[in-house]
Amino acid sequence: xxxxxxxxxxxxxxxxxxxxxxxxxxxxxxxxxxxxxxxxxxxxxxxxxxxxxxxxxxxxxxxxxxxxxxxxxxxxxxxxxxxxxxxxxxxxxxxxxxxxxxxxxxxxxxxxxxxxxxxxxxxxxxxxxxxxxxxxxxxxxxxxxxxxxxxxxxxxxxxxxxxxxxxxxxxxxxxxxxxxxxxxxxxxxxxxxxxxxxxxxxxxxxxxxxxxxxxxxxxxxxxxxxxxxxxxxxxxxxxxxxxxxxxxxxxxxxxxxxxxxxxxxxxxxxxxxxxxxxxxxxxxxxxxxxxxxxxxxxxxxxxxxxxxxxxxxxxxxxxxxxxxxxxxxxxxxxxxxxxxxxxxxxxxxxxxxxxxxxxxxxxxxxxxxxxxxxxxxxxxxxxxxxxxxxxxxxxxxxxxxxxxxxxxxxxxxxxxxxxxxxxxxxxxxxxxxxxxxxxxxxxxxxxxxxxxxxxxxxxx
Numbered sequence: 001x002x003x004x005x006x007x008x009x010x011x012x013x014x015x016x017x018x019x020x021x022x023x024x025x026x027x028x029x030x031x032x033x034x035x036x037x038x039x040x041x042x043x044x045x046x047x048x049x050x051x052x053x054x055x056x057x058x059x060x061x062x063x064x065x066x067x068x069x070x071x072x073x074x075x076x077x078x079x080x081x082x083x084x085x086x087x088x089x090x091x092x093x094x095x096x097x098x099x100x101x102x103x104x105x106x107x108x109x110x111x112x113x114x115x116x117x118x119x120x121x122x123x124x125x126x127x128x129x130x131x132x133x134x135x136x137x138x139x140x141x142x143x144x145x146x147x148x149x150x151x152x153x154x155x156x157x158x159x160x161x162x163x164x165x166x167x168x169x170x171x172x173x174x175x176x177x178x179x180x181x182x183x184x185x186x187x188x189x190x191x192x193x194x195x196x197x198x199x200x201x202x203x204x205x206x207x208x209x210x211x212x213x214x215x216x217x218x219x220x221x222x223x224x225x226x227x228x229x230x231x232x233x234x235x236x237x238x239x240x241x242x243x244x245x246x247x248x249x250x251x252x253x254x255x256x257x258x259x260x261x262x263x264x265x266x267x268x269x270x271x272x273x274x275x276x277x278x279x280x281x282x283x284x285x286x287x288x289x290x291x292x293x294x295x296x297x298x299x300x301x302x303x304x305x306x307x308x309x310x311x312x313x314x315x316x317x318x319x320x321x322x323x324x325x326x327x328x329x330x331x332x333x334x335x336x337x338x339x340x341x342x343x344x345x346x347x348x349x350x351x352x353x354x355x356x357x358x359x360x361x362x363x364x365x366x367x368x369x370x371x372x373x374x375x376x377x378x379x380x381x382x383x384x385x386x387x388x389x390x391x392x393x394x395x396x397x398x399x400x401x402x403x404x405x406x407x408x409x410x411x412x413x414x415x416x417x418x419x420x421x422x423x424x425x426x427x428x429x430x431x432x433x434x435x436x437x438x439x440x441x442x443x444x445x446x447x448x449x450x451x452x453x454x455x456x457x458x459x460x
Contacts, residue, residue, distance in 0.1 A: 003434060026388070057395055060367075061389035061429065065369040065372050088429070097130065190239045244295060304355075315340035366380040391428075401420060
């Protein structure tokens with residue numbers, strides 16, 4: 001079956017449905033899952049042409065709710081064409097684009113319309129959009145909700161780009177009042193400057209120098225503010241890319257007190273540790289930073305216990321020069337890691353050793369991220385009426401990450417040369433084969449997903 005063609009049915013001996021893995025055939029009509037026949041008796045109204053994938057696992061396409069595409073304005077860093085091809089190659093069928101690192105940022109209605117115009121005709125997978133909260137744009141928030149953003153992102157510390165300034169406590173209270181009653185969600189980059197924050201002293205090429213400049217207390221104090229706001233206003237709040245295990249007690253206490261609070265972590269915090277970052281290896285720099293191995297094990301425990309809700313890529317690429325690879329200066333390098341294409345195998349390589357199951361993968365990479373983005377009535381699950389978004393993959397197959405196989409624009413990533421477990425074979429978006437065996441559909445097949453009154457509708 002050629003990429004770009006419509007798929008009428010998919011059969012496998014390992015289909016992940018709810019908390020079960022069983023032989024089944026998924027029958028597709030008009031881009032939706034029409035029926036799931038689970039008894040392996042494929043007579044009756046089974047379609048004539050069935051994509052039989054044998055022992056390969058079939059599960060819902062991944063919903064990556066934290067992706068920096070950077071278009072318009074910084075398309076030398078990334079863009080919709082390259083980002084969504086990388087997504088498709090990684091079994092990601094929906095991305096949600098972050099509001100910053102593009103110029104202009106998605107902080108007004110006009111900027112949002114400019115963003116969607118730029119994305120039109122370039123997306124190989126479906127794409128939704130976050131808006132941004134910055135000082136002074138509180139009156140833009142409700143129009144952006146009406147226009148279809150999935151929610152909003154803000155920073156409690158410098159964002160890294162001047163056109164997306166961080167908010168003060170006063171800004172937060174103003175924004176929360178605007179969001180009350182809308183059902184929307186506010187995402188927090190939860191780091192805050194504190195008195196104990198150390199200046200980066202020591203050799204700037206040693207990772208420990210950078211790590212000491214972003215201590216855990218920055219996350220703890222930021223999350224303390226988030227939990228208080230969440231309880232006060234009862235607005236959905238979400239902590240992005242949690243790197244430190246130290247705020248977990250605060251998070252648990254807030255939830256027990258009734259805070260509508262969710263938390264994500266990323267593949268790099270679960271896969272990489274500070275002890276193994278070589279001197280000058282600035283491709284490992286991100287904010288908050290990758291911390292030590294003991295902290296990483298606590299994140300895995302919190303994930304297993306349900307205290308961390310989901311895992312995302314936080315794909316944040318840049319051009320190689322901004323990574324300061326020549327000088328190896330961690331203090332000057334851009335902070336961001338590119339992993340959109342490799343999230344599924346990165347997660348499975350580590351998770352499978354820790355007792356996580358395939359249904360856990362679906363919950364953490366598909367269902368919970370769809371819920372966060374208000375996409376969970378059409379994305380993230382295999383059920384009749386849902387979009388026929390599928391990833392077909394081999395969880396036993398190992399492969400090496402090589403530069404030639406990377407589809408995002410700039411090939412800088414800390415995962416080069418790593419052997420991962422779990423190779424994506426094919427990706428189907430709304431019943432169309434967009435990726436198969438390293439080949440893409442001839443034309444982009446993705447749609448824009450605009451959230452209407454808390455629920456999405458697709459726009460070409």
